[in-house]
Every structure is written in structure tokens, then in C-alpha cells.
Amino acid sequence: MFLDSDLLLSALRALTPILLAALGGAICERAGVFNIGLEGMMLMGCFTAVTTSWFTGSAWLGVLAAALAAAAYSLILAVGAVTLRGDAVVLGVAMNLLAVGLTGFLLRTVFGVQGTFDDPSLAGLPLVGGFTPLTYLSWAAVGVAAVLLSRHVWGLRLRGVGEAPDAAATLGVSPVGYKYGAILVSGVLCGLAGAQLALGNVTLFTENMTAGRGWIAVVAVMLGRAAPVGVLLAALLFGLAEAAGFRLQGLGLPQQATDAAPYVVTLGALFLTTARRRRRTRPSGAAT
Amino acid sequence: MSRRLRRSLQLAATTALVVTAATGCNAAAKKDGSDSAGGGSGKTFTLVTPDAVGQNEFLKLAVSGIEDAAKRHDGSQKVYESTDAASQQQNVQAAVDAEPDVVVLVGFEFADLVAQQAEKHPKQQFLIVDACTTKTYKNVSCAVFREHEGVFLAGAEAGLLSESGKVGAVDVLDTPQFRRYSDPFAAGAKKVAGKTETSTRFVGGQSPFDDSARAKEQANTLLAKGYDQIMAAAAAGNYGVFEAAKAKGAFAYGVDVNQCLSAPGTVVDNVIKRTDVAVEKGIEAVLAGKTGTTVSYGLKEGGISLTGLEDGVDSSKCVIAEHKDVLKQVEALRDQIVAGKLTVDDPAAS
Numbered sequence: 001m002f003l004d005s006d007l008l009l010s011a012l013r014a015l016t017p018i019l020l021a022a023l024g025g026a027i028c029e030r031a032g033v034f035n036i037g038l039e040g041m042m043l044m045g046c047f048t049a050v051t052t053s054w055f056t057g058s059a060w061l062g063v064l065a066a067a068l069a070a071a072a073y074s075l076i077l078a079v080g081a082v083t084l085r086g087d088a089v090v091l092g093v094a095m096n097l098l099a100v101g102l103t104g105f106l107l108r109t110v111f112g113v114q115g116t117f118d119d120p121s122l123a124g125l126p127l128v129g130g131f132t133p134l135t136y137l138s139w140a141a142v143g144v145a146a147v148l149l150s151r152h153v154w155g156l157r158l159r160g161v162g163e164a165p166d167a168a169a170t171l172g173v174s175p176v177g178y179k180y181g182a183i184l185v186s187g188v189l190c191g192l193a194g195a196q197l198a199l200g201n202v203t204l205f206t207e208n209m210t211a212g213r214g215w216i217a218v219v220a221v222m223l224g225r226a227a228p229v230g231v232l233l234a235a236l237l238f239g240l241a242e243a244a245g246f247r248l249q250g251l252g253l254p255q256q257a258t259d260a261a262p263y264v265v266t267l268g269a270l271f272l273t274t275a276r277r278r279r280r281t282r283p284s285g286a287a288t
Numbered sequence: 289m290s291r292r293l294r295r296s297l298q299l300a301a302t303t304a305l306v307v308t309a310a311t312g313c314n315a316a317a318k319k320d321g322s323d324s325a326g327g328g329s330g331k332t333f334t335l336v337t338p339d340a341v342g343q344n345e346f347l348k349l350a351v352s353g354i355e356d357a358a359k360r361h362d363g364s365q366k367v368y369e370s371t372d373a374a375s376q377q378q379n380v381q382a383a384v385d386a387e388p389d390v391v392v393l394v395g396f397e398f399a400d401l402v403a404q405q406a407e408k409h410p411k412q413q414f415l416i417v418d419a420c421t422t423k424t425y426k427n428v429s430c431a432v433f434r435e436h437e438g439v440f441l442a443g444a445e446a447g448l449l450s451e452s453g454k455v456g457a458v459d460v461l462d463t464p465q466f467r468r469y470s471d472p473f474a475a476g477a478k479k480v481a482g483k484t485e486t487s488t489r490f491v492g493g494q495s496p497f498d499d500s501a502r503a504k505e506q507a508n509t510l511l512a513k514g515y516d517q518i519m520a521a522a523a524a525g526n527y528g529v530f531e532a533a534k535a536k537g538a539f540a541y542g543v544d545v546n547q548c549l550s551a552p553g554t555v556v557d558n559v560i561k562r563t564d565v566a567v568e569k570g571i572e573a574v575l576a577g578k579t580g581t582t583v584s585y586g587l588k589e590g591g592i593s594l595t596g597l598e599d600g601v602d603s604s605k606c607v608i609a610e611h612k613d614v615l616k617q618v619e620a621l622r623d624q625i626v627a628g629k630l631t632v633d634d635p636a637a638s
Contacts, residue, residue, distance in 0.1 A: 114339050204528075206524040209524075211493060211498055211501075211502065243505070246489065247509055250513070255462040
């Protein structure tokens with residue numbers, strides 16, 4: 001009754017946009033940039049994907065345009081936080097607010113509608129084995145990011161820039177270049193996340209349709225400690241908790257309680273991981 | 289979080305505007321729409337809309353309602369279309385400044401604005417459609433809808449059309465006001481097919497009104513259990529519900545306007561609000577001196593209906609157009625409700 005076949009599928013569908021955005025956030029985090037503008041970059045991706053798909057008739061061009069547009073949008077953070085040394089948190093919040101206003105405004109000017117743009121002939125992404133190709137790409141991206149970050153010289157330098165930018169600079173590694181790179185990659189990934197949401201999960205654009213998924217991605221970055229596999233597990237936990245929450249409603253639990261499911265699970269996971277970490281570090285703490 | 293921030297920003301912007309207006313620096317409000325040249329001695333009515341009218345059928349009906357009222361009284365009407373919170377405020381101000389016989393406003397957005405104006409201008413008559421002020425004013429009349437009666441009829445259609453014997457609803461939030469769109473749906477289905485299983489899912493989450501992906505997943509949980517008729521009352525999430533139903537070959541029901549056009553062959557029928565009826569009858573009541581009252585419009589008054597029960601059902605692209613036998617039974621139910629022989633429980637009744 002409770003564990004129907006659709007539960008896992010539903011969880012995996014919910015996972016993809018969050019995972020793509022969280023991977024971008026993790027890469028930024030490793031480069032020493034706290035990126036909370038994921039939500040806004042994703043929303044820009046949603047809008048660009050739908051607009052491009054509508055005018056060209058090709059969902060793939062929509063995906064490409066979404067990645068490029070969100071990368072361009074991420075330059076606000078790159079220029080503001082890296083070149084001008086502004087506060088990344090303030091910039092991130094501003095980007096999220098701007099994206100809501102900008103996409104709402106553009107929706108009115110481009111399509112002349114308010115709230116939602118939806119048309120039966122809007123081209124969405126094809127399904128391969130029940131999922132969009134972007135879903136498989138997101139899983140592959142986890143592997144690629146994990147290997148690059150831990151095994152490749154780029155990853156080593158990126159982490160060096162994040163942990164000790166001055167030391168990296170003395171060794172001839174440009175912190176500015178790597179931080180720009182990390183932010184642009186996160187922009188591309190958030191653009192893909194937006195395309196997945198607006199042309200994969202559903203085929204339409206609604207104002208503010210990201211509905212907090214970018215924030216969940218930020219939490220997944222923290223919970224997964226900015227490691228690609230950790231982020232995947234954290235995002236998966238969210239997806240499962242949400243899908244299970246939907247089904248708990250079917251068992252008669254009130255919506256207000258089932259809504260809390262992902263957050264209860266997160267708090268639990270956070271508590272368990274920190275408790276284990278503290279137990280592990282206690283002996284060394286006592287020795288000093 | 290972002291939504292809350294956005295709201296507080298909007299609030300700040302509105303407050304700033306109100307202050308500007310109070311100090312008399314308000315720029316001339318934009319006056320959109322049509323000025324009709326009616327008889328000079330007739331009544332004047334002004335309609336203020338919360339959004340651009342455009343293709344919004346809900347607002348288009350309100351415009352035709354005020355046009356009919358003006359025609360009947362050999363008067364003239366003005367329509368001020370707003371685009372955002374700032375222009376709503378300006379348009380209400382402009383409407384009040386022109387001192388028409390009745391200022392008509394459509395939508396919950398105007399409840400607070402009208403409350404402020406009604407106190408400042410006690411001689412100006414206001415009519416709010418689909419909402420009401422929290423306090424009652426002698427010069428503010430309200431027209432609200434009994435949506436649950438229409439939802440009950442949609443539920444009856446679902447009960448008659450369901451092959452699996454399971455009908456469900458995807459609602460926005462679990463509150464009495466929103467349960468008007470789900471509980472009567474179940475009741476309607478059970479009325480015509482007693483053994484029907486019913487279930488409601490609430491979208492919830494961080495932005496329940498905008499999250500079409502989440503609404504789609506909620507619909508999927510119902511579809512996975514064999515529910516084949518789904519009432520979509522999820523605001524912008526409705527489009528997600530339609531997509532989910534379409535993918536599984538199931539059927540859905542829309543609200544407010546004809547949503548069959550969004551997914552022809554999937555959307556069976558819609559519970560529509562006849563804003564034109566509410567505007568026209570509301571104006572009559574105000575002119576007759578019955579002011580400061582709240583009147584509710586349901587099936588009896590013609591304020592609530594189904595697309596299938598209106599003229600033009602054959603060109604509506606609704607699935608129900610192919611089921612005349614079902615429509616006959618639904619019409620019979622409607623007549624019972626209108627005659628008072630059958631009452632639909634209102635989940636929002638305290």
C-alpha cells in the first residue's frame with residue numbers, strides 16, 4: 001500500500017533538479033564561495049528553457065540556452081563577490097529576488113500572460129527509460145565531479161584556492177580564475193536544473209516555480225559537506241522524504257505534518273552525522 | 289524564505305505608495321480600457337481589475353457584467369486595469385476621485401485598499417467581488433461565491449464517469465476555505481455512486497500556489513493507486529495535475545475558467561465563477577439601497593456553474609461535451625440544489 005512502485009520514481013524525479021543545483025553549490029563551496037543564489041539561477045534557467053523551447057520548437061536548444069543564461073546570470077555573483085569582494089550571501093539573496101521579479105516581468109512582456117505560461121504544443125524533454133536524459137546526466141555529473149575534485153589537478157587547485165587562497169596564489173594558482181570557473185560551472189548546472197524542472201518534471205513556466213528547491217539544494221550542500229557523493233545522498237534523502245510525505249497524506253496524516261517530513265529527516269540526519277563526528281574527534285581533543 | 293522576503297518587500301513598496309498618496313504627491317494614475325459614451329444622465333460605474341484583462345476569462349466576464357449594467361441604466365462605465373500592487377492602489381484612488389455611482393473591484397487584492405478608502409469616503413459606494421473586507425462598512429457591499437455547489441456537481445460527473453470507482457482531488461492547502469474544492473467533490477461522487485472511493489492530496493510545501501511540479505507529483509500518487517478522475521484545485525499547480533492525468537490517460541477537472549483548452553481530451557469540465565452575474569446583480573442591489581451587505585452567489589443565482597452547463601459547451605473542448613447523458617443527470621442535481629431540495633455541505637461554514 002505505502003511502498004508502491006511509484007514511490008522511488010517520484011523520489012528520483014524530485015531529486016534531479018535539486019541534485020544538479022546542489023552539485024553547483026558544492027563546487028562553489030569548495031572554491032570558497034558560499035553560493036546561496038542557486039534558487040535564482042535555477043529560475044532563470046526555467047524561464048530561458050521554456051522561452052527558447054517555445055520559439056525554436058526544440059527542447060534541447062532550450063536546455064542549452066538555459067545553461068548559458070544561468071551561467072551569464074551567475075556572473076553577478078562572480079563579479080560581485082570575487083572581483084569586487086562583496087558579501088556572497090547578500091549577493092545571493094539579491095540574485096534570488098531579482099530572478100523572481102525579472103522572470104515575472106519577462107513573462108508579461110514576452111508572452112503577455114501573468115502567473116503561468118502553458119501550451120499543449122510546448123516541446124518538453126523526451127523520456128528515456130522513464131527519466132529525462134538530464135536525469136542520467138546528473139548522476140554522471142556526480143561521478144565526474146567526485147573524481148575531478150579528489151583526483152585531478154584542477155580539483156586539487158580548486159580546493160587549495162578555497163582553503164588557502166594566499167598559499168595557492170604563491171604557488172602560481174590564480175584564485176580569481178578558479179573562483180570564476182567554479183561560479184560559472186554552478187551557473188551551468190543550475191541552468192540545467194531549471195531546464196529539467198520546466199521541461200522535464202513539468203512542461204510549463206510558472207512565476208516562482210522553483211518553489212524553494214534552490215534553498216533545499218543549499219542545505220544539501222551543507223549536509224553533504226560539499227562532497228559530490230555526500231550531496232547526492234543528502235538530496236536523495238530529501239527526495240525520498242518528500243515522496244514518502246505525499247503518501248503519508250494518503251494514510252490520513254494532515255498535510256501540515258507531512259509537509260514537515262523532509263525537514264524532520266534533515267534534522268535527524270544532521271544530528272546523527274554531527275554526533276558521530278564529535279565522537280570521532282573527541283579522543284584527539286582530549287590529547288591536546 | 290524567498291517568498292516571505294518578497295512579500296515584505298511588496299508590503300514596504302505598498303506602504304511607501306500609501307504614504308506618497310497621503311502627502312498628495314501621487315502621480316496621475318494610468319487609466320486603461322474603455323470609456324463608453326452612454327447617455328449623459330445615466331449612472332456611472334467604474335471597474336478596477338487586479339491584473340490586465342487580456343485573455344483572463346474571469347476578468348473578461350467582470351467587464352461584460354459592468355457593460356451590461358451600464359447599458360441597463362443608460363449610463364457609462366470605465367475599466368481600470370492594474371498590472372501590479374502599485375497600479376492597483378493608483379487605480380482605486382483614481383476611481384474614487386472620479387466619484388462614480390459604484391466602484392466595482394474584483395479580487396481579494398482589494399479588500400484592504402477598499403477598507404481604507406471606504407472610511408475616507410463614506411458617500412462613495414463600493415462593490416467587492418470574490419472577497420470582502422474584514423470589517424463591515426455601510427458603503428461596502430460584497431459578492432462572494434458558493435464554490436462548493438459547483439464542485440459538488442463536478443464530483444457527480446466524476447462519480448458517473450469513473451471506471452475504477454476512485455475519484456480524488458489535488459487541493460492547495462488543508463484549510464476550510466480550500467476544502468470547498470475537495471470535500472464537495474467527494475460528496476458529489478458518492479451521491480451518484482455510493483461505493484466511490486475518494487481521497488484528497490494537498491500540495492503544501494514552501495509555495496503551494498506556484499509549485500506545479502509538486503502538484504504533479506501529488507496527482508501521481510493518486511493516479512498510481514488507480515484514481516482516474518481528479519479535481520484540480522491547485523492554482524498554478526493545476527497545469528501540473530493536467531500533465532500527470534494526461535500521461536496516465538486519466539481525467540481532470542478545472543476551476544474558475546475554462547481550462548479544457550490547456551489539455552483538450554483530459555479536462556472533463558470546470559467549476560466556473562460567473563463574475564458577470566455577480567457584478568450585474570451586485571450593482572442592482574447597491575442602486576436599490578441594499579448596501580453594506582454580503583451576498584453569496586451559487587447555482588441558484590447563476591453565479592456558479594460548470595462549463596458543461598453553459599452555452600457553448602460543444603466548442604469548449606471539454607470532455608463532458610461527449611457525455612450528454614451525464615450532463616442530464618448533473619442538470620437534475622443542479623435543479624434539486626436550486627430548488628433547495630438538496631444542500632451541499634460547506635466546509636468553510638463555521
